[in-house]
Amino acid sequence: MTTTFTNPVLPGDRPDPAIIRVGDEYWMTYSSFEASPGLLLYRSRDLVTWTYVTAALPEPLGSTFAVDIAEHDGRFFIYIPFIPAPWSELTEPSIYVIHADSMAGPWSTPIDLGIRGAIDPGHVVDEDGRRWLFVSGIRRIALSDDGLSTTGELQHVYDGWRYPDEWVTEAYALEGPKLFRRGAWFYLVSAVGGTGGPPTGHMVIVARSRSVDGPWENHPRNPIARTTDAAQKWWSRGHATLVPGPGAPPDDDDWWMVSHGYENGYRTLGRQILLEPVRWSADGWPDGAVDDPGGELVAPAGAGAQHPSPSFTDDFSDLRLGERWAFHAPGPDEAARLRVDDGLVVDGKGSSPADASPLAILAGHHSYEVEVDVELEGDVQAGLLLFFNSRLFCGMGIDGERMLSFSGGIRTHWREPVPPTRRIALRLRNDRHIVIGWYRVAGGEWTRHGVRYETSGYHANTVGDLLSLRPALYSAGSGSARFRDFRYTAL
Template sequence: MDQEADGPGAARSYTNPVLGGDRPDPAVIKVGDEYWMTYSSFEAAPGLLLYRSDDLVTWTYVTAALPEPLGSTFAVDVAEHDGRFFIYIPFIPTPWSSLTDASIFVIHADAMAGPWSEPIDLGVRGAIDPGHVVGEDGRRYLFLSGIRRVALCDDGLSTVGEIEQVYDGWRYPDDWITEAYALEGPKLFRRGEWFYLVSAVGGTAGPPTGHMVIVARSRSVHGPWENHPGNPIARTRSADERWWSRGHATILEVPGEQWYMLSHGYENGYRTLGRQILLEQVAWTEDGWPVAAADDVGGALPLPEGAAPQHPLLPPAEEIPGFRLGERWAFHAPLPGESGRLTVADDVLVLRGKGVGPGDSSPLALVTGDHAYEIEVDVELEGPVEAGLLLFFNGRLFCGMGIDGAGMRSYSGGIRTHWREPAPAGRRLSLRLRNDHHIVTGWWREQGGEWTRHGVRYETSGYHANTIGDLLSLRPAIYAAGDGSARFRDLRYRRLA
């Protein structure tokens, strides 16, 4: 990563990702001289985290637009119309939601920093991945997975008419190794006399060569759509590349008549980190087609004009002082109103228990993009509760350890293991987990004592979407299960070299 200061001889390059950790399906909008971005947050609450940037390279967290999701929050689109801002959201049914089908809602605000409205149901069912556009007729439309389309009312808060099929995609050769065709993720923009429709095909998980970015264009939002003769404009062609499953792109113009594309991808060897945000320059052919300017997005790339040198993606350390729910920490799959389980006072996190074990406890998890890190915390039990420290993918896949007052419980592969760690039977213990390039080691200690290494290490390179069928990431987490509460002190996260 380029971290040199500005001045003569300063490097003018950056490396991907521009925002590390699990940030799939980026949706980006330019507002004045700023760029704003959010991404799929799935079952995390708060959801739809909003980041701001001056140059597409360095991003700063601002707020969460969705305190309580109505379901699993899939790929959204962000739009501005007549000075008002909109986020179109597909919610997917979950065991805790009242939805029975994929449903598209909208929230709106006077400014990207909010406050944002409560979700409004558009009545669109069985579709995901909305993409907003204003046609040459001045009317507003949502393009949907498929690729289908529905008209919006002038205020953008309801639909008009029926959903119609408008584009059948571009078909890649049958011998290409992909997950599935899966035409999705429409994002639209206008350049000159053309509307451009940017979509994804090939499937977002599965083989590393699956996901890809395709483009079509039309002089009218009503079509017909002509496919790019050079499709796909972005694709992982070999598992030897650094970034896999590249897709779900937004293309936009930056100062100096430059164009850039933001997409997501898995890092080779680190699917566990989820899909991270990639930035690459776009060039234009003489006949008006966008093309990716770089052959390899895994190396050093030229900074956008006027951009400051790239700085570290995430802070190297995280502690309770300054803790903010949303910026890096979020609940996994909570029930409505569940943020009330957490209180923070005097550098102590108090978490009320839920469920019977880690899997259904809706743990508090930390997004990370680091290959190696360490997290530790002091755990004290209050009442009938089990609490501890995990590396958590979802309710079916996690590892780590917890205490229940009678001893230590150890977890691997999403289940309690047979291992009986000889930790003391007490109600307070400090725990530490180190993830060193997928090798996970644990320690515990009593107050004032020395650290004792847990007797079993875990290998977690397989804790990812292709193993468990869920498009998430492996995250450090704290949990409390049962009818009591847990007090967490001295919570520390730090990046390792």
């Protein structure tokens, strides 16, 4: 019986996937941006089913953009571009590296490579055993033998492939270099067209050379992956890594492409991870084997059945930071705000959801419901949100005197008739972008909030931030809030 799968293989906002095969296993992480912990590592044996293992970056130094994972002489490296954020001390994009004896960690603290003004590192070892880092542009810089420092300066090495001017894209944006060697050729996989904007913008291009020094020859059939029509299920396909299939040697024809894309009609979920087969042609070039990865696809050899992401409950007795929860826009030692004591106690921060560094989870379903019990301690406001970023969120909270209602990233003028209380149960349902709220005071029945929200516009193209709409808990002020019995239910 043929095993099939459908995309995404890992739902929710997991952009810029970086993947490495280690023995019989694959390891993957992705851009974590303003989340802490960051760089969540997942493991798989079949490219379809992925299991969380650890967070490689407990405290990011800035917004964490697209990384690359490398193995060299039995040691593992993750090359990381950090981007300045209001909460970080960085003043310009800077590339760092962390390293470990095992992909499962523990991982080192970040080491500054001194590379400024570049993103999207890609590691490669050349034909003479020298190590290089390629970056956006496409430029490269030599690495030391241990991979923990650079030698020389960045130099431009590749101009990219130019698509027809009539194609509707966001911008040219040559980025995301991923390099590998197969036979006598080095292959350079890049992204162009811009990751947001029009659905037909992002794409995957390939070049090759017999030397890392070039010259780089463009694939005669570029791009090898692209959304060609806004009617397709997956938009803005790009930022790809190519790997041999399970058990296949590099010179075998069984290869797969891991990339990201927005789901048609659900940009609010962010860029999700896509898997599709690669076909090696007689002329030695990799080609996408399907025009549209939006349907049912034959799974890699030996893959098990695909299982949907489950609903879950969380009593917070086991705080699953990274695996489940992450702070948005964290300050130093953000986790010190948390303690487990008859639920999850979150110390207040800031004055509203906008500057409170909410604790959020990823959502991967078109429709879902979240529910939590909230109790105030001291001078604080707290509640339940659907949170995109500090400028765009909706939901509700209490401050002990009244209910606070939020929409479009601001507190609204709506006065919900909730009696003064310091403890309340809150529920939000996102039903294909229509958000409905309920609340229940102790001993009472569920009451529907008087206002419904439409959130299809809560996405990257609205506010120019490459994030997603996430269920979140917030606690703002000088007191603290106790959260109990959180529930996430797929509908």
